[in-house]
Amino acid sequence: MNPPFFPNETMNIYTLKDNSDDYDYYGSKNEYVLKETIPVDIQPLSPTSSLREFGKILQDTYKVIFNIEVEIKDTDQLRINDTNYEIIGSISTWNHVLPHKEMLIKKQRKKAL
Template sequence: MNPPFFPNEEMDIYTLQANDNDYDYYGAKNEYVYKETIQVDIQPLSPTSSLREFGKILQDTYKVIFNIDTEISDTDQLRINDTKFEIVGSISTWNHVLPHKEILIKKQRKKVE
């Protein structure tokens, strides 16, 4: 099934996985492992939408729309053009006229391995 709307980017999904071979004080160390690449429709979040969602205007925040069948978790790390993003809030599933999933993402500012 093709994604709804107009896919304009490819997004790599990396999922968090425990590394049973590497431990620290807290237990098994977690690492991000490549899961898949999907086609998405990514749009900058407008100042009005940002105010409505967060009560303030956020920089480097985007709305992403993609195929409803995609398995994604709010702990996944996303990469678009080698830039790392994190999911803000919950994953929305829309099953009306054009079934799809929507997420809000924010560019990661901290260094993540």
């Protein structure tokens, strides 16, 4: 099933690998692995939307719309066009008229993956 709007990018979803048996000096080792690649509709968050959501204008923040069947967690890491993003807040599920999921993402300043 295709996303409800017009996919303009491809997003790689990296999920945290379960390394409960693998420890180092700092605790369990965290490693992200590629889970899947999906088409998405990504749009810059408008200044009005940013003010409504956060009370201030945020830079490098985007709204992403994608297929309702995609399983994603707020701890997952995202990569679009060789740029890393993190999920802000919760992922919304819309199941009426055009079923889809929406989330807000922010460009990461440091390389996480």
